[in-house]
Amino acid sequence: MTRKILIIDDDDDIREATQLCLEIVGNWEIVTANSGKTGLVVAISQQPALILLDVMMPDMDGLETLKQLQVNAVTKDIPVMFLTAKAHPAEQRQFTQLKVSGVITKPYDPFELSNRIAKVLA
Amino acid sequence: MNNEQLNFKQPQHPQRIANDKADSLEMLLHRMINRIRQSLELSVILSGTTAEVRSFLRTDRVKIYQFKPDGSGEVVAESRCDDQINHHLPSLLGQHFPEEDIPPQIRELYLKDRHRTIVNVAANQIGISTLTDEHEGEYIQFRTVDPCHAEYLTAMGVQSSLVVPIIDEDNLWGLLVSHHHCPRIVTARELEVVQLVADQTSIAIAQSNLLESARVQAKQEASINLVGQSLHSMTPMQLQQALQQTVVALQGSGGRVYIAPPNSDSEAQLYVSGEQPILLPRKKKASIPLEEHPNWQTWLKQAIESDSVIQPWAIGYASSKSIVELALNLLPSQLERAFKPTNIKSILTIRLEHRQKILGYLSIFRQGVDIETIWAKRPDRDDPRNQFPRQSFETWRELQQNKARQWEKREIELAQILGSHFAIAIFQYQLYQQIRTLNASLEQRVEERTTELQQTNQQLVQEISDRLKTRDSLERLSHQNELILNSAGEGIYGLNLEGITTFVNPAAAEMLGYQINELENQPMHEMVNHSTAEGVVYAWQDNPIYQTIQTGEIHHVTNEVFWHQDKSNFPVEYVSTPIKEKEQIVGAVVIFKDITERQIMDRMKDEFISVVSHELRTPLTSIRSAIGVLSSSGLDPTSSKSQRLLEIALDNSNRLVRLINDILDLERIKSGRVTMVKGSYGATEVMIDAVEIMQGIADKAQIQLAIQPLSVQVRIDRDRIIQTLTNIINNAIKFSSPHTSVEIAAQLISNDIVRFQVRDRGRGIPQKNLETIFDRFQQVDASDSRDQGGTGLGLAICRSIVQQHGGQIWVESTLDQGSTFYFTLPIGYQVDTRKEQSHD
Numbered sequence: 001m002t003r004k005i006l007i008i009d010d011d012d013d014i015r016e017a018t019q020l021c022l023e024i025v026g027n028w029e030i031v032t033a034n035s036g037k038t039g040l041v042v043a044i045s046q047q048p049a050l051i052l053l054d055v056m057m058p059d060m061d062g063l064e065t066l067k068q069l070q071v072n073a074v075t076k077d078i079p080v081m082f083l084t085a086k087a088h089p090a091e092q093r094q095f096t097q098l099k100v101s102g103v104i105t106k107p108y109d110p111f112e113l114s115n116r117i118a119k120v121l122a
Numbered sequence: 123m124n125n126e127q128l129n130f131k132q133p134q135h136p137q138r139i140a141n142d143k144a145d146s147l148e149m150l151l152h153r154m155i156n157r158i159r160q161s162l163e164l165s166v167i168l169s170g171t172t173a174e175v176r177s178f179l180r181t182d183r184v185k186i187y188q189f190k191p192d193g194s195g196e197v198v199a200e201s202r203c204d205d206q207i208n209h210h211l212p213s214l215l216g217q218h219f220p221e222e223d224i225p226p227q228i229r230e231l232y233l234k235d236r237h238r239t240i241v242n243v244a245a246n247q248i249g250i251s252t253l254t255d256e257h258e259g260e261y262i263q264f265r266t267v268d269p270c271h272a273e274y275l276t277a278m279g280v281q282s283s284l285v286v287p288i289i290d291e292d293n294l295w296g297l298l299v300s301h302h303h304c305p306r307i308v309t310a311r312e313l314e315v316v317q318l319v320a321d322q323t324s325i326a327i328a329q330s331n332l333l334e335s336a337r338v339q340a341k342q343e344a345s346i347n348l349v350g351q352s353l354h355s356m357t358p359m360q361l362q363q364a365l366q367q368t369v370v371a372l373q374g375s376g377g378r379v380y381i382a383p384p385n386s387d388s389e390a391q392l393y394v395s396g397e398q399p400i401l402l403p404r405k406k407k408a409s410i411p412l413e414e415h416p417n418w419q420t421w422l423k424q425a426i427e428s429d430s431v432i433q434p435w436a437i438g439y440a441s442s443k444s445i446v447e448l449a450l451n452l453l454p455s456q457l458e459r460a461f462k463p464t465n466i467k468s469i470l471t472i473r474l475e476h477r478q479k480i481l482g483y484l485s486i487f488r489q490g491v492d493i494e495t496i497w498a499k500r501p502d503r504d505d506p507r508n509q510f511p512r513q514s515f516e517t518w519r520e521l522q523q524n525k526a527r528q529w530e531k532r533e534i535e536l537a538q539i540l541g542s543h544f545a546i547a548i549f550q551y552q553l554y555q556q557i558r559t560l561n562a563s564l565e566q567r568v569e570e571r572t573t574e575l576q577q578t579n580q581q582l583v584q585e586i587s588d589r590l591k592t593r594d595s596l597e598r599l600s601h602q603n604e605l606i607l608n609s610a611g612e613g614i615y616g617l618n619l620e621g622i623t624t625f626v627n628p629a630a631a632e633m634l635g636y637q638i639n640e641l642e643n644q645p646m647h648e649m650v651n652h653s654t655a656e657g658v659v660y661a662w663q664d665n666p667i668y669q670t671i672q673t674g675e676i677h678h679v680t681n682e683v684f685w686h687q688d689k690s691n692f693p694v695e696y697v698s699t700p701i702k703e704k705e706q707i708v709g710a711v712v713i714f715k716d717i718t719e720r721q722i723m724d725r726m727k728d729e730f731i732s733v734v735s736h737e738l739r740t741p742l743t744s745i746r747s748a749i750g751v752l753s754s755s756g757l758d759p760t761s762s763k764s765q766r767l768l769e770i771a772l773d774n775s776n777r778l779v780r781l782i783n784d785i786l787d788l789e790r791i792k793s794g795r796v797t798m799v800k801g802s803y804g805a806t807e808v809m810i811d812a813v814e815i816m817q818g819i820a821d822k823a824q825i826q827l828a829i830q831p832l833s834v835q836v837r838i839d840r841d842r843i844i845q846t847l848t849n850i851i852n853n854a855i856k857f858s859s860p861h862t863s864v865e866i867a868a869q870l871i872s873n874d875i876v877r878f879q880v881r882d883r884g885r886g887i888p889q890k891n892l893e894t895i896f897d898r899f900q901q902v903d904a905s906d907s908r909d910q911g912g913t914g915l916g917l918a919i920c921r922s923i924v925q926q927h928g929g930q931i932w933v934e935s936t937l938d939q940g941s942t943f944y945f946t947l948p949i950g951y952q953v954d955t956r957k958e959q960s961h962d
């Protein structure tokens with residue numbers, strides 16, 4: 001079972017910090033993408049075990065990216081966890097109806113994030 | 123006894139004498155009748171008669187003696203022998219003779235038996251002839267004369283007397299008497315002639331009486347007419363005049379008319395003329411008219427009762443003792459005192475009555491008169507010698523002073539007639555007054571009623587005016603209400619208990635897309651398709667407005683939906699309030715507004731919060747992750763990963779600080795809480811300052827910064843404009859390729875506006891972003907910007923600063939060729955001395 005995680009986030013620092021954290025805490029193999037478009041390409045090419053997907057991104061946002069992932073046979077079964085800075089309950093509600101493995105609210109505890117990923121992948 | 127014996131003259135030639143006598147008799151009669159015809163005056167006739175008789179009889183004295191009502195008598199006509207030498211008998215003319223001289227029994231014989239007497243004192247013989255004798259011609263019976271009679275005649279100096287009664291109708295009027303100083307025979311013929319003369323005298327007396335009566339009647343009628351005329355129009359003045367005329371007509375010295383008050387409201391009226399009794403007021407009481415004095419009234423009452431037939435009261439009294447006593451009996455002392463100081467000696471009072479109504483009293487007063495009587499002898503009833511024949515005819519003058527004048531019958535009758543005229547006049551006057559009073563009271567009532575009506579009218583006018591005012595104010599109020607309703611931005615409509623619209627304001631109609639009249643009298647609930655927030659159409663009974671109408675509850679509702687006439691809908695907020703009239707709910711008023719705009723604003727605010735939250739969480743995420751790992755993983759802090767995490771944490775901390783600063787800054791500038799501290803600065807100098815700040819970054823990015831100077835002073839907040847310029851220059855540097863230049867320039871585009879521009883040769887901005895680039899967190903590429911340390915608020919802050927200076931900011935760009943940012947500033951020389959700072 002691969003331990004490769006794809007992080008798609010347009011914020012450079014978040015990508016890097018999250019990557020470092022997951023590498024250190026969970027010993028995961030991390031690949032990153034700075035946009036939805038890039039993320040799709042990486043997901044297809046790298047076949048990560050799980051994708052951490054930022055919701056708010058320019059051009060193609062997280063929801064659109066998720067849709068694209070789910071319509072692609074290669075990526076449709078990859079569990080996706082949303083990373084979102086939208087903390088309002090009304091905002092969170094929309095995610096529950098989507099087929100995602102989890103929603104992680106920014107800022108997050110790197111250990112908890114790791115635990116959540118581990119649970120999904122277990 | 124024969125005719126010869128009667129002859130007292132011896133005839134010289136009897137036949138001739140007889141013829142002469144016959145001639146003279148006829149002549150005598152003829153003259154007598156002529157005299158009576160020629161004169162209507164009795165005194166003339168009587169004196170003529172005596173003269174003719176004396177010339178016929180040739181005696182010393184012929185007189186006519188008239189009886190008075192009391193039986194006494196007076197010589198009223200006389201003829202004596204005018205021969206001074208032969209004046210044998212004295213004149214008796216005007217002398218009075220007491221009643222006892224010719225006692226009643228003698229007078230009775232004169233009247234009933236028509237005795238004529240011929241006395242011959244010397245012969246001690248009296249001849250008596252009665253006219254009622256059945257004997258033809260004159261028949262004289264002789265007998266011895268009564269010695270008293272003979273003595274009486276002798277005392278008078280008379281030896282021969284002839285007495286013939288003068289009868290007026292059935293009364294003994296008087297006597298025709300012939301006296302002679304010596305014995306004389308009276309023949310039957312002579313008696314016959316004298317009788318004829320006496321008869322003629324009777325006729326003359328009757329005629330004279332008739333004439334006198336006619337005269338009195340004429341005078342009375344004249345008085346009545348005069349008084350009647352005065353009374354005719356019956357003004358007080360003429361009543362006074364009528365009273366005066368009445369006083370004159372009745373030969374009074376004064377008079378008065380007392381008119382009793384016709385009713386309790388009025389007062390008595392008193393008219394006086396001439397002399398009046400003086401009724402002193404009783405102890406401390408107001409003086410009252412005589413007629414109202416209780417004693418007077420009692421006296422009158424007694425007078426009426428004592429002789430109820432006689433309506434007027436004629437009371438005579440005088441100061442002479444006997445009559446005063448009578449007067450005292452009749453007049454109570456108090457009233458008598460009223461008359462005492464006056465000359466009034468007799469009163470005639472007529473009660474004025476008309477139609478059984480006593481209207482008042484007419485009183486006439488008369489003064490006393492002095493009566494002088496010449497008596498043929500001194501009457502002395504106490505003298506015993508009066509039992510004997512009269513011895514002396516020495517005349518005696520009696521003077522009765524201030525004697526009451528008796529009211530004669532005709533005077534009383536006149537007074538009665540005048541009284542009735544007064545009564546009628548007063549009655550009519552009172553009637554007239556009554557009518558006038560009635561008219562006056564009618565007029566007064568009409569006037570009062572008119573006044574009342576006028577007052578009512580005024581009240582009515584006032585009321586109408588008040589009502590008009592009320593109506594006006596109601597109209598004003600209504601108009602104001604209408605204006606308020608019309609002006610209100612909120613939609614307002616009223617419903618009755620059935621939910622039918624009773625009124626709608628224009629705002630409501632406009633919001634719903636209808637004309638007002640299309641909504642009135644319609645069920646509003648159906649017209650607006652009132653729906654819940656979720657868009658479900660309400661059943662009317664479930665509608666909160668229905669609840670208001672039913673229960674009176676006030677409902678504040680937000681986010682429900684009304685439908686427009688064009689089938690679109692909009693969110694509404696409304697308040698439904700019950701309309702109550704006397705505690706009864708009669709409907710509801712609904713005030714609503716379209717909250718579409720507000721919802722948009724709310725959404726924008728939510729979005730902004732969401733964005734801010736996102737932007738804040740983003741650097742925090744990196745910091746949290748880095749610190750979380752570093753603090754708990756046991757990672758070697760000196761490892762490169764640790765170092766990198768620390769760097770990320772630090773960078774993002776700074777980023778977070780910048781972000782928070784920018785958010786606060788932007789909000790403060792936008793809200794105007796940061797005032798622009800303006801001063802006069804040269805445009806070139808400001809550009810240089812900004813370039814100097816950015817020079818390090820530019821050098822690092824290998825970008826050349828070039829300035830195109832402009833010598834102009836601008837009123838600006840220097841720091842804020844430098845902030846703006848550096849922000850724009852920073853962006854330009856960020857998105858420019860190395861070895862390119864960024865040009866900073868300023869240019870006057872009008873007299874008072876300077877335009878700054880920053881031009882780069884970078885990759886340019888997509889067209890769709892040109893409008894939004896100045897909005898918050900609207901970077902073209904966030905990753906890029908964050909990579910460059912931007913917060914996404916820089917341009918928004920720039921726009922706020924420029925706008926606070928009254929300028930505009932925009933960008934022109936061509937992809938892959940570069941962008942030019944412009945902003946304008948007014949030179950702004952309306953010097954603000956307070957904040958003027960010169961930095962040149």
